[in-house]
Amino acid sequence: MNKQATAQSARLLYGSSEYNADILYFSKVFVPDAFIALEVGGKRLGVFGALEYGRMVKESKLDLVLSLEEYQEKAKELFRKKGVGPTEIIRVLAKEYNINNFLVAENFPVGLAFDLKKARLHIQVIKGPFFPEREIKSKAEVLELKQGNAASAVGIRAAEEALRHTIIKGNQLYLDGKVLSSQRLRGLVDIACLQAGAIPHNTIVAGGGQACDPHCIGSGPLRPNELIIVDVFPRLTTSGYHGDMTRTFLRGKATEAQEKLVSTVQEAQKKALSKVKEGITGAEIHGIVVDYFIKSGFITKKVNNHYEGFFHGTGHGLGLDVHEAPRVNASNKEGLKLDTVVTVEPGLYYPGVGGCRIEDVVQVKRNGYEMLSNYHYAWQID
């Protein structure tokens, strides 16, 4: 890398690529501990300790892999002090690359930012996405997202098959002679995801009243004749991209109220999907769902200590983060960009009747969308 004579700006990242999707996007390699990464003069560099150095030389896609120990020595000499940390290393880099302005993400650690400011380095926080290009998914990324959703589908299939094999006795479901609980069914879903190459996190298998809390993961026995939400959003072990799909099942006999609930959610998803294309706003898509639910008699309100009806967004971006830009909700008044990837997941939740959510993943196209998830919509298992 050419070291510049004229002062320049640089993007600065600090964290672990296992927990920070921007850093993973930047480095393309999983690193469990925090490290310094810089984009300066069009080149990407990272600073790694001995533990990671050799691996980074081989595995990372960075243009330059620097040795933390070497930079610690430089910092000790330059600042004539023994204990040096990220602040001093970054000060050395600022000097070497003649950087007079560090661009950092909103979630950059404040402790380090304050220390850098104290050392008279200029820190500029970028509002919103740090890598706006992360929204737009390349063909390679779409393949990853399809693979992630294939893993979700494998998980959902495992749940459906298990429910199909249950025997109903009284108010319980029995699989292979033992009561089927949310935990047990989640275990089957999670193992199926892992076998498909993706790590599951807090997979939702929630029935009855529990399913009326959209993020309740579910516990205890699953019941016949209750709506059971199965929401599966595993992360590919290789690349870190996600799947995110939801289906709602019912083992036994549905009531009229349950049938109306599910068919309304199905229809809402169809209506929302039919509007997806480049330029429509997240708020417009969300509004279609909201209006349709109201028109169908499903009112949203706060009742005592909980909400009923439809009280989450219609969707969100999906990629290295399971929830990322762009949002498909009332707040997003910007048109969806070509090749962004979003979930479409309307839901209705009424304690007494049950909860239903149906979720798929699409890529936004000029005149519509491409479906990246694939699973049937049959839900009654009798």
Next chain:
Amino acid sequence: MNKQATAQSARLLYGSSEYNADILYFSKVFVPDAFIALEVGGKRLGVFGALEYGRMVKESKLDLVLSLEEYQEKAKELFRKKGVGPTEIIRVLAKEYNINNFLVAENFPVGLAFDLKKARLHIQVIKGPFFPEREIKSKAEVLELKQGNAASAVGIRAAEEALRHTIIKGNQLYLDGKVLSSQRLRGLVDIACLQAGAIPHNTIVAGGGQACDPHCIGSGPLRPNELIIVDVFPRLTTSGYHGDMTRTFLRGKATEAQEKLVSTVQEAQKKALSKVKEGITGAEIHGIVVDYFIKSGFITKKVNNHYEGFFHGTGHGLGLDVHEAPRVNASNKEGLKLDTVVTVEPGLYYPGVGGCRIEDVVQVKRNGYEMLSNYHYAWQID
């Protein structure tokens, strides 16, 4: 909660408890999206949108669950603006609870911190651990950590059993007629962990030269007569506590050099463990390992683009984070506190001979330690 007349300090957290262990420690519930949490006047409160509100009332251990929508309305009214975010909500809370100083962690997001400062709120960054008490593990936490390590042991056993069932043909290992690769063996380990209730992340199953990069997770066929490192650090799905254990195996015949490498690491771990007790520093324990390796003829140095020898810390704290305080390395000159939990994991890495690491987890006691992990040390499978 009594709202105070005199101004007071409050701890402020903002993030997702799935990615931030302090927030999980504080809220005791997994929430995938960022939320505001406060500790003020000895009470803990959180602000949640409709999607999470009902679940938080039921599941979280917070003293007070506030509705984000209600606080958005308050903020809109107070600041006479339409678009309100975390900054405005926190300003409302500052007013309601008469808070004149917000204590935040080093990893608090800088964007929000700068906005709060702009709004003339006082932000004080706490250096080091935000909840120092997280280091000290209670009896309940020790049970979780034992369970996490039991899951690690189940994973390691799956690897050992699979290796034992392999057939050696030429330079390959065959399991059930198919070549055994790192990926395939990792799959078996990961499924075993999941069945034991813990989610695996980047499990290391690396042989030969790959094992000489301590964080290389391994890929491609595993070979006979090579050292294979199996490092398993899954997270309990229920509580978020981790296991973290490593064993090194060899299927076939070990060379003298491999035998010496492994027996030296085993002996180093014993020596390190024998010194663990309240008050000894991480640096002292690490120094014992470093000295023993040098005395045994194992020199650490940088060779071209990689390091050889022993070039990572001897251990780290283990809890809701897989790497947390206290560190057992050259930098930690503070005495280990009673009831902290650390790994002890010396390793040696020499391309050509191979890599070996042996890792267990202990709780620091007044006159020694309690072992929280349990697996045998036999390593040759012939």
